[in-house]
Amino acid sequence: MYTQKSYSAKKEEMEKKWWVIDATDVVVGRLATEVASLLRGKHKPTFTPNQECGDFVVITNCEKVKFTGKKWTDKKYYWHSNHIGGIKQRTATEQLEKHPELLVMNAVKGMLPKNSLGRKQLTKLKVFVGSEHNHEAQKPEVKTIN
Numbered sequence: 001m002y003t004q005k006s007y008s009a010k011k012e013e014m015e016k017k018w019w020v021i022d023a024t025d026v027v028v029g030r031l032a033t034e035v036a037s038l039l040r041g042k043h044k045p046t047f048t049p050n051q052e053c054g055d056f057v058v059i060t061n062c063e064k065v066k067f068t069g070k071k072w073t074d075k076k077y078y079w080h081s082n083h084i085g086g087i088k089q090r091t092a093t094e095q096l097e098k099h100p101e102l103l104v105m106n107a108v109k110g111m112l113p114k115n116s117l118g119r120k121q122l123t124k125l126k127v128f129v130g131s132e133h134n135h136e137a138q139k140p141e142v143k144t145i146n
Contacts, residue, residue, distance in 0.1 A: 009048040014041075017055045018140035020133070023104065024064040026145050031065065032107035034145050039112065039121045052117060056124045058140055060131050063100035067092060077106065101127040 019038055023031055037043055041053035067075065075092040095103055104127050112118035126135060 007046065007048075009046045009051050009053050011051065013046070014051070014053045018058065018135065018138040019055055019143045020058045020060065020135075020140040021143050021145060022061055022131070023059050024061045025066055028065050028067055028103060028107050031059075031104065031145055032111050034143075035059065035104075035108050035125065036111035038143075039108070039124055050117070052120055054121055054124060056126070056135075056138070056140075058126045058128070058133050058135050059104055060128050060133055062104045062127050063096065063129050065100075065103060072096075077102070100129055 021031070021035065035057050038057050039054040041047050041055065044053060047053060072093045073091055076089045077092070077095050078087060078089050080087050090098070092103065105122075105125065108125055109118075109122055112121055126133065
């Protein structure tokens with residue numbers, strides 16, 4: 001009986017690519033699932049769950065994303081100031097005005113593993129307001145999301 005050995009990627013063998021995604025008129029959830037998959041490396045045949053084998057992702061025009069339904073008014077973003085009674089909240093509309101990049105960052109963060117590997121993968125996500133970004137030297141490829 002023939003058994004095939006499973007492949008486990010090593011850190012030295014990993015090849016990292018750079019992707020640039022334009023978030024204009026893209027639903028946040030659909031954008032976040034695609035970006036999380038790229039950050040984890042699940043689109044590669046050499047995907048290994050316990051290794052950091054994903055790519056770098058640059059997202060532009062994060063202020064032009066869309067939500068479906070009544071999420072602009074009903075969705076809340078919470079954080080705490082570490083003082084007693086220091087819980088704070090913003091609606092999605094207020095978050096878009098103050099920190100539009102956090103709309104996308106929080107959505108992608110929620111779709112990554114909740115451990116040290118997920119935190120390391122999140123550092124490879126770069127989100128920019130507007131169409132300009134400072135990663136042209138890495139020659140990122142354009143990826144479109146419907």
